[in-house]
Amino acid sequence: MTQIEFQDVSYSNDEKSILKDISISIEPGDYVSVMGPSGSGKSTLLKLCCHLISPTGGRILFNGDDLMQQDPIEVRKKISYCFQTPTLFGETVEDNISFSYAIRKQNVDRERVHSLFSRFNMSQDYLGHKIQGLSGGEKQRIALIRTLLFMPDVLLLDEVTSALDADNTLIVEKAIEALNGEGVTILWVTHNPEQGRKYAGKLLTIEDGQINSLEELK
Numbered sequence: 320m321t322q323i324e325f326q327d328v329s330y331s332n333d334e335k336s337i338l339k340d341i342s343i344s345i346e347p348g349d350y351v352s353v354m355g356p357s358g359s360g361k362s363t364l365l366k367l368c369c370h371l372i373s374p375t376g377g378r379i380l381f382n383g384d385d386l387m388q389q390d391p392i393e394v395r396k397k398i399s400y401c402f403q404t405p406t407l408f409g410e411t412v413e414d415n416i417s418f419s420y421a422i423r424k425q426n427v428d429r430e431r432v433h434s435l436f437s438r439f440n441m442s443q444d445y446l447g448h449k450i451q452g453l454s455g456g457e458k459q460r461i462a463l464i465r466t467l468l469f470m471p472d473v474l475l476l477d478e479v480t481s482a483l484d485a486d487n488t489l490i491v492e493k494a495i496e497a498l499n500g501e502g503v504t505i506l507w508v509t510h511n512p513e514q515g516r517k518y519a520g521k522l523l524t525i526e527d528g529q530i531n532s533l534e535e536l537k
């Protein structure tokens with residue numbers, strides 16, 4: 320189980336301050352929706368959680384120890400991040416699945432792959448499909464499946480249903496709710512207020528790089 324604690328965390332680049340004095344604790348099993356205007360710093364918060372970027376002020380504790388002192392590869396085995404714009408590689412969907420196993424020197428777990436495709440309402444036939452021909456919504460679901468091939472402790476989701484229709488959005492929401500029920504901590508950036516409140520236990524609102532509110536929903 321993984322706990323992430325931000326202690327007065329700031330992040331700025333050469334041009335400006337992007338996040339300021341963020342203090343929050345994400346507890347194991349939490350389901351937190353993250354909302355706020357465009358450019359307020361939501362994606363930056365997620366990138367800090369999995370050490371894709373480093374804070375320029377304050378500390379992030381990962382299970383009580385400074386995240387910056389820990390091996391990013393080990394951290395990312397526990398924390399998975401599904402990006403706003405899916406970046407699929409290779410020629411086919413299968414390439415995206417098999418590569419994840421290959422880098423871990425493991426055989427593809429066909430049962431796991433099969434159950435994830437079903438969970439996200441996709442036929443196995445997609446494995447042979449070319450990336451180039453996929454729709455935005457198909458790419459989003461393949462990216463989610465790839466993120467979940469190995470069960471994370473913490474799942475960071477950045478606008479992952481923006482290209483999906485209502486039916487598939489609901490399927491993804493239900494799948495994420497089920498994962499949270501299995502103990503996976505969820506941090507989900509969304510612009511959809513209904514989505515932000517429907518399943519989450521907490522609603523974190525970021526404005527202008529600062530926490531505006533942290534509301535208990537359940």
Ligand SMILES: Nc1ncnc2c1ncn2[C@@H]1O[C@H](COP(=O)(O)OP(=O)(O)OP(=O)(O)O)[C@@H](O)[C@H]1O
Pocket residue numbers: 332337355356357358359360361362363364
């Ligand atoms: N690598 C970077 N270089 C320069 N500016 C950046 C970088 N990353 C983020 N920013 C800036 O920081 C601010 C916050 O960006 P961030 O992507 O975290 O916002 P967001 O709340 O996720 O926005 P959106 O809802 O539009 O996705 C923006 O003004 C953005 O332009």
